[in-house]
Structure formats: structure tokens, C-alpha cells
Amino acid sequence: MMPPRPMPWRILVTILLITVVICWSWWQIDLAPSGLLTLDTWRALGDVAERFLTPSLKPEVLKLVGEATLTTFALATCGSLIAVVIALILTPFACESLSVRKSPVDRATRPAARVGWMLLHHGARLIANILRTTPYLVWALILMLVCGLGPAPAAISLGLHTGGVLTRLFAGVFDADNQTPALALHQTGAGRWGILLFAVLPQVRAQLVALSLYRWEINLREATVLGLLAAGGLGHELAMAFGQFKYQTMVTVLVAIIALVCLGEFLSGWLRRRWC
Template sequence: MSRESLPLPPRPLRSRALPVLGLALLALVGASFWSLSLRWSDFLGPQALGQMGHFLASFFPPETGAAFLRKTGWATLETLAMSLLGTGLAALFGLLLAVPASLAGGVSAALVHGAARAVLNLLRAVPELVWAALLLVSAGLGPLPGTLALALHTTGVLGRLLAEALENVPPEPAQVLRSRGAGVVQVFLFATLPQVSAQWLAYSLYRWENNIRAAAVLGVVGAGGLGQILSFHLSLFQMREACTVLLAMIGLVALVDALSAWVRRNHFA
């Protein structure tokens, strides 16, 4: 049989499924536009645009009184502290849960693996706002429930990411240490953890940036920080004060973004 007459190998299932998946996604997007009955003419009409312009104009000029700026400054520091402490706790407990969530082996290891994965899924599935609302019942108003809400949700996110990173670690360094008589803890500290430390840092910094925004939103339910005073002034239609708070949020996010970029650049250099 000549080479030209040989049958072509079948295409991989993945490549054949991609066009079908793409068409299904396009159909879902089209069905979404149809089912929502969006009235773009009302949203982009002259009257709607005029009302939005009038609303935006009411935010300016921002409130710059000394007393209000001091109040906003303390709320900014509170938001920063909430996000930093919540992310730090999540980085620690996420790592502790990621270790059993990445284990594989016998029946006992499978049970521990499944339990750890279930805890991470539960923590990650509940949004920060819901955690804060639940914790407000027991902890009361203030930054404590907001910090704990950030820590709980972020623990689920970081734990899942770190578990997958641990599962993909090359086994050769650990095998070398085991062959030389190293224990389980020593193998993890000196072979496994150094290989995922860069990812651990990158994931934690990224979540810290996200938690700055989340901490600002949590104030809406009374969890302290910038979000709480923003919700207060918006409810009273004090738009100039709300504009000052929004500018503080933007500045804080930009500061944390620049700081995390500097840390990543110097760590990975």
C-alpha cells in the first residue's frame, strides 16, 4: 500500500468539539439578548443621556473640607487594613487547606482530599457580601465582619489555586530528599514549597488587589471602611462627599496595584 493511500488519522475529539462549543456559546449569547428584552433606545435616548449627565454633574466639585478629608483618610486606612489582614489570613489558611486538597493515595488520603476540596468549594462559593451579612449577626457592625468575610472567601480561592499548583509540582526534588531519609515535613518545606512559592506570592498579591475593591463594597452592609461612608452619603444624596470617597477608592486601588507590581517585579527579577 502506497503512502498516499494510507487513511488519514482521525482528528482529535477536542479539535472537533471546539467549533461545536463555539457555536453553542454564540447561540447562548444570542438567546441572552433575546430573553432579556433590552431596550437600548430608552437607555441611550436623549432624555436618558441628559439625566445621566445631570446626575454626574452633581458629583462635582468633590468635598474638600478638612474634617471630611480626615474622615475619608481614616476610612481609607481602615479599608487597606481590612484587605491586607483578610488576604494575609487567607494566604495562610489557604495553604494549610491546599496541602490536603492536593493529596492523592489510599482511602484515607482520598477522604481527606475530598473533605478539603469540599471546604474550599464552600468558602469560594459564598460571596464576600454574603459572608459579611452573616457575620454581622454575631460580630456586629464594623471592620471585623468585613475582614473575616474577605478571609473566608479568599481562603477558598487561594486554596484551590495552590492545590492545583501543588499537584503540578515536578516530583524529582521530593524523591531525591526522600531517598536521603528526609521526612514528610522536610520534603514539603525544602522541595515542594519552594517550587510553588512564586505562584503563592503572585496569587496572594492578585487577590489583595481584588480585596481592596471588595472591602470597599462590603461597607454597604455596615462592614466599615470607605464603603460604609459611601453608602451613607449616597443614601442622603450628598454627591460631593460621595465623589471624594470614590476618588479615595480609585487612589487606593492604584496604590495597591503599583505596590503589588513592584513586589512582583523585584521578586521575580
């Protein structure tokens, strides 16, 4: 007897759910693709395209864009540095292998200290989650109120958000790594910090560097966005040029953005290969 084909219910239900969500989304924002086909849109597109073909190469524009590129680069680098510092501080508490449950060290700890570690662990995770789920836009808005416009609040807000993301990624690496050296060190009587410094960190160092570089690459893109909202740099120049209808300047800025992002992708890839 030929076994009957089992109905792939799970797949069918998933497809149905996705279809429902998509239909609802369409209805909710009232998308009208037909609006794209009107003459006005094409005229505007042609208008923009026409101006887009010629970037401005005037020396003063180039100087401005060059300055802005440097600012954006500094913003992304600074944000990533802050993020790495935050992540390195939070990760030993936020990861499971060093603080609670899975870890052999935990069983060797006195009950009172154990409760303390539990609290630290959950506190660190909570902080990391709040940092991560809050969009950096929100951090930027709050910080701009406190310390005004400029690259500093932008760098810090980028750093706070990325710090949360990196903590999560770092904790994943800490928990996934091979536990044998840690156990061996624990046998010799090493404490948490000994294990962290001599067993875990040497193992995960390369991965931490790789993840940080990867986030730096993403931050280059995000720094442009932040600049657009307030902080200066390429995004700011773009918004200014757009507001004043200086299309040619805008094209120069766009080219700079693309070049910067591509350079970042290339550099981080190269460093990762060289270093890790």
C-alpha cells in the same frame, strides 16, 4: 487533487450556541437599550456629571474619607492574611502531589493511613470548594448576624472566600512544580512533612508570595464592595453620601477608591518584582 476545506463544525456550533445564549439573555431580562436614549436618562446623566466635576475638599470630608480609606486598606490586608493562613493549612491536604495518587509517598504509606489521607484530601478539597464558590456577600450576611456590623465580620468573610480561592491556586502550584527534588528526598526516607518543608516549600515560596499579593490587590477592590453593603470603609461612605445626595463627597470617595486600587496594583507589582 486539492483537499477540500474541512467545515469548521466545532467553531460554527460554538458560535451558534453563544448566539442562542445571548438572545435568550436579552429576552430574559428584557433589555431595552432604547430606554437609555430617553431624555430623562440624559438629563440625569448631565445632572450627575455636572456635580461630579467638583470633588469636595472640605477638611471634615477629607478626614472622613481618609479614615475610610485606612479602614478599607486594613480590611483587605486582614482578609488576605486570614486567607493565606487558611490556604497554607488546607493546601498540603488539598494538593495531589503530597497526599494521593500521583505521589510516590502514597505508595509507601500503610493501607489504613492511606484511607485516612484519602479522606483528609477530599475533605480539604470540599472545604476549599465551598469556601470559594460561596460569594463573600453570603459569608458577610451570615457573619453579620453572628457578630454584628463592623470591619471584623467583613474581614473574616473576605478571608474565607479568598482562602478557598488561594487554596485552589496554591494546590495548582504545588502539583505543577518540579517533582525531582521531592523524589530525591523520598529516596532518602523522608516522610510527607519532610518533603513538604525541605523540597516543595523552598521551590514554590516565590510563587505563593506572588499569588497572595495578587489576591491582595483584588481584595482591595472587593473590600470596597463589602463596605458598601455593611461594614464601613470607603464603600460605606459612598453609600451614605449617595443616600444623602451629597454628590461632592461622593466624588471625593470615588477618587479615593480609584487611588487606592491603583496604589494596590502598583504596590503589588513592585513587591512581586522585588521579592519573587
